[in-house]
Structures are given as structure tokens and as C-alpha cells.
Amino acid sequence: MPDSFKPLILCSVLTLTSVLLATPALAEGEVNIYSARKEDLIKPLLDDFSKQAGVTVNLVTGKEEALLQRLQSEGVNTPADLMLTTDAGRLAAAREVGVLQAVKSETLAARIPAAYRDPDGYWYGLSVRARPIIYARERVKPAELSTYDDLADPKWKGKVCVRSSDSVYNQSLVAGMISHHGEAKTEAWAKGLVANFARPPKGGDRDQIKAVAAGECDVTLANTYYLGGMVNSSDEAEKQAAAKVAVFWPDAKTAGVHVNISGAGVTANARNRDNAIKLLEFMAADAAQRWYAETNNEYPVNPAIAPSATLKAWGEFKADTLNVAKLGELNPAAVRLMDRAGWK
Amino acid sequence: MPAAGRRARRRQGRWLGLDLGSLLVVGAAFCLALPVLTVVLTALQPAGPVWRHLAETVLADYLINSLLLMLGVGAGALLVGVPAAWLVSLHEFPGRRWFEWALLLPMAVPAYIIAYTYTGLLDYAGPLQSLLREQFHWSRQGYWFPEVRSLPGAIIMLALVLYPYVYLLARAAFLDQSVAVSEVSRTLGAGPWRRFVAVSLPMARPALIAGVSLVQMEALADYGTVQYFGVGTFTTGIFRVWYGMNDAAAAAQLAAQLLLFVFALLVFERASRRRARFHHAGNRHYRARRQPLSGRAGALAGVACLIPLLLGFVIPAAQLAVWALRTAPQMIDGRFWPLLAHSLLLASGAALLILALALLLGYGLRLRPHPLVRLAVRAAGLGYAVPGTVVAIGVLLPFAAIDRRVDEWARGWLGISTGLLLSGTVVALLFAYCARFLPVALQSVEAGLSRIRPSMDDAARALGSSPKGVLGRVHLPMLRGSLWVALLLVFVDVLKELPATLILRPFNFNTLAVRTYELASDERLADSASFALAIVLAGIGPVILLSRAISRAKSDHDAVP
Numbered sequence: 026m027p028d029s030f031k032p033l034i035l036c037s038v039l040t041l042t043s044v045l046l047a048t049p050a051l052a053e054g055e056v057n058i059y060s061a062r063k064e065d066l067i068k069p070l071l072d073d074f075s076k077q078a079g080v081t082v083n084l085v086t087g088k089e090e091a092l093l094q095r096l097q098s099e100g101v102n103t104p105a106d107l108m109l110t111t112d113a114g115r116l117a118a119a120r121e122v123g124v125l126q127a128v129k130s131e132t133l134a135a136r137i138p139a140a141y142r143d144p145d146g147y148w149y150g151l152s153v154r155a156r157p158i159i160y161a162r163e164r165v166k167p168a169e170l171s172t173y174d175d176l177a178d179p180k181w182k183g184k185v186c187v188r189s190s191d192s193v194y195n196q197s198l199v200a201g202m203i204s205h206h207g208e209a210k211t212e213a214w215a216k217g218l219v220a221n222f223a224r225p226p227k228g229g230d231r232d233q234i235k236a237v238a239a240g241e242c243d244v245t246l247a248n249t250y251y252l253g254g255m256v257n258s259s260d261e262a263e264k265q266a267a268a269k270v271a272v273f274w275p276d277a278k279t280a281g282v283h284v285n286i287s288g289a290g291v292t293a294n295a296r297n298r299d300n301a302i303k304l305l306e307f308m309a310a311d312a313a314q315r316w317y318a319e320t321n322n323e324y325p326v327n328p329a330i331a332p333s334a335t336l337k338a339w340g341e342f343k344a345d346t347l348n349v350a351k352l353g354e355l356n357p358a359a360v361r362l363m364d365r366a367g368w369k
Numbered sequence: 370m371p372a373a374g375r376r377a378r379r380r381q382g383r384w385l386g387l388d389l390g391s392l393l394v395v396g397a398a399f400c401l402a403l404p405v406l407t408v409v410l411t412a413l414q415p416a417g418p419v420w421r422h423l424a425e426t427v428l429a430d431y432l433i434n435s436l437l438l439m440l441g442v443g444a445g446a447l448l449v450g451v452p453a454a455w456l457v458s459l460h461e462f463p464g465r466r467w468f469e470w471a472l473l474l475p476m477a478v479p480a481y482i483i484a485y486t487y488t489g490l491l492d493y494a495g496p497l498q499s500l501l502r503e504q505f506h507w508s509r510q511g512y513w514f515p516e517v518r519s520l521p522g523a524i525i526m527l528a529l530v531l532y533p534y535v536y537l538l539a540r541a542a543f544l545d546q547s548v549a550v551s552e553v554s555r556t557l558g559a560g561p562w563r564r565f566v567a568v569s570l571p572m573a574r575p576a577l578i579a580g581v582s583l584v585q586m587e588a589l590a591d592y593g594t595v596q597y598f599g600v601g602t603f604t605t606g607i608f609r610v611w612y613g614m615n616d617a618a619a620a621a622q623l624a625a626q627l628l629l630f631v632f633a634l635l636v637f638e639r640a641s642r643r644r645a646r647f648h649h650a651g652n653r654h655y656r657a658r659r660q661p662l663s664g665r666a667g668a669l670a671g672v673a674c675l676i677p678l679l680l681g682f683v684i685p686a687a688q689l690a691v692w693a694l695r696t697a698p699q700m701i702d703g704r705f706w707p708l709l710a711h712s713l714l715l716a717s718g719a720a721l722l723i724l725a726l727a728l729l730l731g732y733g734l735r736l737r738p739h740p741l742v743r744l745a746v747r748a749a750g751l752g753y754a755v756p757g758t759v760v761a762i763g764v765l766l767p768f769a770a771i772d773r774r775v776d777e778w779a780r781g782w783l784g785i786s787t788g789l790l791l792s793g794t795v796v797a798l799l800f801a802y803c804a805r806f807l808p809v810a811l812q813s814v815e816a817g818l819s820r821i822r823p824s825m826d827d828a829a830r831a832l833g834s835s836p837k838g839v840l841g842r843v844h845l846p847m848l849r850g851s852l853w854v855a856l857l858l859v860f861v862d863v864l865k866e867l868p869a870t871l872i873l874r875p876f877n878f879n880t881l882a883v884r885t886y887e888l889a890s891d892e893r894l895a896d897s898a899s900f901a902l903a904i905v906l907a908g909i910g911p912v913i914l915l916s917r918a919i920s921r922a923k924s925d926h927d928a929v930p
Contacts, residue, residue, distance in 0.1 A: 037721040083876035098769035227599035239494035360613035364426040
């Protein structure tokens with residue numbers, strides 16, 4: 026080996042060793058979480074739990090499907106004790122492939138209403154996310170709005186902005202509609218909605234709200250916490266945009282507003298099952314529920330806790346009582362339906 | 370050593386006509402191709418009715434959009450990269466020395482970040498359109514403005530950050546062209562334009578094609594930009610089928626189709642490169658004197674170089690800086706430094722590892738051009754065009770299987786559980802980077818090796834040099850530039866990498882890209898700006914080094930006539 030290679034090799038070995046040493050070690054008794062909830066929206070809670078219960082919590086965040094795949098392929102050796110998602114459908118899918126276990130807990134049953142948890146205790150909802158209609162204050166009167174169905178009416182031609190059907194929020198919404206109205210009727214609705222699009226679907230939920238505020242369209246569908254985030258944003262432009270729109274709670278006389286949950290389940294091969302359950306109970310308890318409501322403008326699952334001031338300002342609403350597990354079951358059908366309807 | 374004796378010795382211990390060295394190369398290449406092979410194997414499973422549904426509804430869109438994206442980004446990168454490279458390498462004009470490295474800067478900007486910033490600026494609700502509407506009292510549908518979030522928009526975004534690959538290789542090729550050729554064509558009466566089109570361009574063709582194929586593979590693998598812009602391509606389709614319809618086999622089949630695209634691309638690239646292998650056969654090779662451009666021509670050249678730099682780097686970086694100034698005080702806390710350390714460590718570790726592998730495979734191809742070796746190395750190079758998530762799943766499955774086997778064996782024979790040895794560790798992550806970014810390094814190493822003609826080895830040996838001596842005194846000095854290029858390109862790529870990192874990283878282990886993604890996907894663009902800017906800034910250093918490495922390599926090269 027020529028001499029000039031030696032420093033390079035030495036340097037490589039040193040770098041690679043330090044990379045390998047950067048892997049943190051896991052210890053017994055600690056709770057390990059795979060979380061589809063972003064670090065900012067979970068870590069502070071976990072830190073509180075660690076302080077209170079004296080249990081260290083380790084976290085990997087990521088997209089739910091990828092985490093589910095990781096959990097599945099690791100099998101009995103998985104280090105994960107708890108799987109956290111932001112969508113009921115994925116929790117139902119996780120149960121289906123057998124990576125979760127049933128948990129019986131009086132505390133959890135008391136704190137979480139039945140519609141927001143698995144009937145057999147495989148997973149529990151931790152926060153509720155509603156997807157109402159958002160409309161332009163200047164151009165739309167609330168009296169003109171009624172149901173999701175109505176958005177497919179030709180009177181909204183060129184006035185609807187919607188996010189891509191790649192978004193799981195839209196997939197869940199359509200799955201809910203299939204459950205209530207059947208596939209044929211929902212498909213006709215989706216086609217009508219597509220015909221009313223002001224522009225091809227693109228961007229995220231906040232982008233839809235901004236488009237309504239700027240006048241590109243008059244109505245859109247968006248999750249409440251995005252609007253909540255804009256109302257409380259540090260960006261003046263976002264605040265102003267949020268001020269130009271308002272929330273309408275559709276389907277008040279029929280099924281109710283489409284809601285989904287974020288939730289968690291204990292993994293089938295959890296090694297620290299007891300601590301994992303303790304953490305679940307902690308997240309359903311008052312302090313954590315209040316934190317969810319205040320920090321991310323989601324609705325608490327625990328009915329004893331009031332929503333944030335921002336959410337209260339938008340009024341009360343009737344939520345869809347469909348068990349959220351159904352949304353996951355119908356998700357593939359919803360995606361195919363949107364493909365057929367030409368919802369990009 | 371007489372050639373016959375060497376051949377006779379080599380014939381011992383062969384298997385399938387391969388000796389030990391070739392087997393090592395084939396083995397390494399096979400390991401690196403494992404993620405892609407896993408995808409292909411998954412694709413062989415029967416899929417549900419999803420496939421027919423796709424064919425009836427969206428498949429044609431995916432196909433056309435992917436094709437247009439690939440061709441458009443390739444053309445865009447050529448259109449920007451080649452003239453810029455030609456100007457800075459063969460001409461002298463005000464600001465040339467500065468442009469020479471600055472034109473590489475867009476490389477440091479991840480594609481999804483440039484997409485976010487331009488959407489923020491140019492969207493209907495963005496500052497520019499709002500200002501125009503206010504100024505001219507335009508109504509909602511009363512005017513036309515190009516839509517950023519569209520297929521053409523995606524093509525422009527990707528071309529703006531990917532053109533440096535073409536620029537880099539084209540510049541090296543132009544600098545490499547002998548002064549003799551240029552002077553002969555000048556004596557024959559060819560003007561500058563004709564010299565560019567008829568002489569410089571054809572001679573640089575292999576390099577240009579290599580650059581464009583890298584760009585096109587990156588474009589095919591892109592997920593963040595097309596997804597945000599609502600453009601349906603193979604990559605968005607893969608995730609839609611996999612996540613939305615819960616059909617992994619159908620998703621793998623879509624991925625396999627994407628691989629077919631790439632394979633065709635690679636075959637085309639090889640074929641066109643083979644026809645033009647040696648740039649200059651003589652031993653008189655001096656760098657062409659730069660042609661001075663002054664007055665209007667000089668100003669035009671400056672503007673031509675300034676535009677891609679402005680659009681691809683200055684504007685997005687400025688937008689990020691504006692956001693970061695507002696949000697950094699809340700966003701940057703004690704957690705920032707570990708993020709930076711993880712990003713830098715991973716990027717440098719992966720770059721060194723990948724360089725070593727690229728050298729192994731590059732020399733394997735050079736010394737043992739057996740068809741099986743060639744095939745294996747090409748298969749190992751497919752990973753670059755596959756979306757990072759797909760590569761990551763391709764790593765996850767075999768690694769978990771290995772862990773399971775080892776664990777079962779250990780339980781059975783030793784009575785202990787070894788748990789997860791590979792999955793969920795940095796090893797899995799590094800392996801995924803290798804599988805994905807090897808082609809970038811290999812491209813560079815191969816280009817470097819092709820400049821060392823075999824006759825040089827023979828000459829050195831004839832002059833009494835040992836094989837080691839040839840390596841150290843002939844190869845290494847001639848390769849140094851290419852090795853630096855390989856190292857730094859991979860470093861910048863890993864720094865920007867997101868999807869594989871997201872899936873495979875260990876507990877409590879985040880990087881700058883992960884943090885940026887977490888905030889941006891929560892639609893908190895302004896909050897994510899500090900971290901996005903940190904990625905860009907961390908990438909600038911290597912990019913400048915890269916440029917200097919190339920210039921230095923050129924002058925070293927010139928010193929050995």
C-alpha cells in the first residue's frame with residue numbers, strides 16, 4: 026500500500042468508528058416509541074412523563090407506513106414498545122398485520138370515548154382532528170353552506186380548492202363518505218367536486234387556506250389545527266390570511282363533521298409493556314390532553330378537557346360517530362374511487 | 370513478467386471463469402444490489418386487482434409525466450450547464466474565476482427546499498402575485514401567470530439544482546480538450562460558435578451524457594418536489610399504491626417498471642460512451658489559452674452565468690435567510706448541535722465508505738472486464754434512480770431477515786438472544802447510502818481511471834516500478850482529482866438525503882434533513898428555514914473545495930505532458 030493512502034485510511038477508520046459510536050444504546054425498562062407524530066408534537070410530553078415516572082423514553086419519528094414496515098420486518102426482535110400514528114386507518118392496518126397487542130385498562134376506557142378506540146383495546150385515540158369546510162368571509166355566507174355533499178353542487182363551479190388525493194386526510198374523508206353513502210353515490214359526489222375545482226389539487230392544507238384568503242377560490246377542506254397554527258403564527262401574512270377565512274361545520278343535521286384521530290397501540294412484542302401502558306394512560310390524562318389542545322389546536326379525546334381558546338372561538342360541532350377503524354378499512358376503496366373520479 | 374506466465378497463474382482457482390479478485394468484486398456488487406434485487410423479488414409476487422385499476426386510470430399519466438420529467442430535466446440541465454461550463458473553461462471575462470465555483474452552489478440546495486421557497490414566492494397567494502394584483506387591480510381570473518406547482522414547474526426546479534452535475538463533468542471535459550484541437554480548428558477558419566458546436570461539444574459528449582444520466586436518475590427518484598406540486602409520477606404512484614391501497618407487491622411492480630426506465634437509460638449511456646473512449650491519444654496536451662471576451666460579449670457571458678446562479682441559489686437561499694432570521698431565535702436551541710454533528714458524521718462516513726467501494730468496483734472493471742463483473746457492477750448502480758424510501762425498504766427486509774436468522778441460531782446453539790444486530794443501527798443507514806449513492810462516486814472514479822491508459826501502466830512497469838509503485842506513483846496522482854470529486858459529491862448528496870435516513874435511523878438520532886422535513890411537512894416552512902439553511906451552508910464548503918480540487922487536478926494533469 027503506498028504511503029499516501031495511509032492517512033486516508035486512518036481518517037476513514039476514525040470517522041466510521043465515530044459514526045458507529047453515535048448510535049445510542051437502549052437499556053431495559055425504557056420505553057421505545059415508533060412515532061408518526063412529529064418530534065415537536067410529542068417530545069415535550071415524553072419528557073414530562075420521564076420526569077414524573079422516572080422512565081426514559083426513546084423515540085424514532087417517521088412516516089407511518091414506513092414505521093409499520095419496520096415494525097413488521099423486525100418481528101419478535103423489535104425494540105419498539107409503542108406505535109404512534111396520526112391516522113386511525115394506519116392503526117387499524119397495524120392491528121390487521123398483527124404487530125399490536127390488546128390492552129385492557131380501566132383508566133384508558135374511562136378517559137377515551139368508545140368511538141375513538143379499538144373495540145378490543147389494540148389501539149387508543151389520543152387526540153381528535155376535525156376536517157371542516159373553510160370559507161372566505163367576504164364572498165361566502167354561511168347560509169350558502171350545508172354539507173360536504175353540497176360542495177359537488179354546480180353552484181360552486183370554479184370555487185373549490187382541494188388538496189391532492191395523495192393526502193391521507195382526503196382519503197379518510199372519502200372513506201367516511203363511502204361508509205355513510207355507499208360507493209356509487211360517493212363516486213358521483215367526487216366527480217362533481219372535481220368538476221368544481223378552481224385549479225388542479227396541489228400543496229398542503231395551509232396552502233388551501235391561503236388560496237381561499239387570496240381569492241383563488243371560495244371554499245376548501247382543511248384540518249382545524251392548520252388554521253389554528255395560522256391564527257397563532259409568527260408570520261404576519263399567515264395571520265392576515267387566517268383572518269379572512271372562517272370555519273363552517275358541515276353535516277350538522279346528518280352524519281356530522283368528519284373526524285380522525287392520532288393514537289397509539291402497544292406492540293405485539295413489546296418488552297416493556299407495563300411502562301408502555303403507563304405512558305398511554307399518561308397521554309390520555311388531563312395534563313397531556315390539555316397540552317395537545319393548547320400546543321397543536323387538536324381536540325382532546327378526553328371529554329373532560331376543554332379545547333383551546335382558538336378552537337372554542339369556532340364554536341361547537343357535531344362529530345361523526347362512525348368508529349374511526351372503519352376509515353382504515355375503506356381507505357383502499359377511497360383511493361381507487363378518487364383515481365376514477367379524476368381527483369389528482 | 371511475461372504475459373503468458375501471468376495468464377497461466379491466474380487460471381488456477383477459477384470459478385465460472387472468475388478468479389478471486391473478480392469474485393470479490395462480484396460479491397461486493399451483489400451486496401450493494403441487494404436492495405434493488407429485493408424490490409424486484411417483491412415485484413414477482415402476485416399483486417391484487419390494484420394493477421388493473423391503475424392501468425385503467427392513472428398509469429398512463431405516471432408514465433408520461435415521468436418521461437417528460439426525465440427528458441425535461443435532462444434538457445434543462447444541459448441547456449444551463451453546458452454553456453456555463455464552456456464559457457468559464459475556455460473564455461476569460463469579468464467574474465469568471467468567481468463563477469467557476471459559484472455555479473456549483475445550487476448543488477447544496479435540496480430539490481424539495483427550492484420547491485418550497487419558490488412556491489412561497491410565486492404562488493397565487495404569494496407576495497409577487499399579490500403585489501401585481503394590488504398594483505394593477507387585476508381580478509381573480511382576469512390574468513395569466515405561470516403556475517409554479519405544475520409539471521413544467523417541477524422540471525425547472527429540478528433542473529436548477531441538478532444542472533451542476535452536467536456543469537461539473539462538462540467543465541472537466543472542456544478543460545481536458547487539447548489546445549491542439551482548438552488551434553487546428555481555428556486555423557481551418559472555424560468561428561467560436563462553430564468550434565463549440567462542431568469540435569468542443571462532440572469531444573465532450575461522453576462526459577455530457579454521463580452528467581445528464583446522473584441528473585435524469587435523480588429526477589426519476591425525486592419524490593418531495595413532484596409530490597408537493599401534485600404531479601403524478603412513478604414515485605408518487607409507488608407510495609399511493611403502497612400507503613393508500615396497502616398493496617406492497619403492486620407498489621414494488623411500479624418500482625420495477627421505474628427500474629426498467631433506468632436500465633434503458635444506462636444501456637444508452639454505456640453505448641454512447643463506448644464509441645468515444647479516448648479523448649487524446651498523443652502526448653502533447655496543454656490547456657487551451659482562454660479566449661478573452663470583453664465589452665458586450667463579456668457582459669453577456671457574465672449574465673449567462675449569473676442567471677442560473679441567481680435562480681438556483683441566491684433567491685432560494687435569500688428566502689430561507691429571511692424566514693430564518695425571523696424564526697431562528699425560537700428554533701435553534703441545544704438540540705441543533707447534535708443534528709449538525711450527526712449530519713456531518715454520516716455524510717463524511719458514507720462518503721469515505723462509498724469511495725472505497727467505488728475504487729474496488731472501478732478497479733474490478735478495469736482489471737477484470739469479465740461480462741459477469743460488468744453486469745454485477747451495473748446492477749449495483751441502479752440504486753441511484755430508485756426513490757430513497759424504496760431503497761430503504763430494500764435494506765430493511767434483508768437486514769431484518771439476517772438478524773432473525775442470527776438470532777434463531779444464537780438461541781438454538783448458545784441459548785442467548787442477539788436481537789437486532791443490523792436493523793435500526795447506523796450500519797443499516799450507511800449501507801442504504803452505499804446502495805443509493807455508489808453510482809455517483811463510481812462515475813467519477815471510472816472517468817478518472819479511463820484517463821490512465823493501460824500503456825502507462827506498462828511503461829511504468831517496464832521502467833522497473835512494482836505494481837505498488839505504479840499505483841502510488843502513476844495512478845494516485847492522476848486519480849487524485851477524481852477521488853476528491855467522488856468524495857465531495859457523495860458528501861453533499863448524503864447531507865441532503867432524507868427518506869432513507871427517516872426510515873432507518875436509530876432511536877433518538879436526528880439529522881438536519883430530518884428536522885427540516887418534520888417542520889416543512891407540518892407546513893411550518895418558516896420554522897424549517899434555519900435547518901434548511903444549515904444544510905445549504907454545510908454543503909457550500911465541500912462545493913467550494915470540489916471546485917478547487919478540480920482546478921488543481923487539471924493543473925497537476927497539465928504538468929505531466
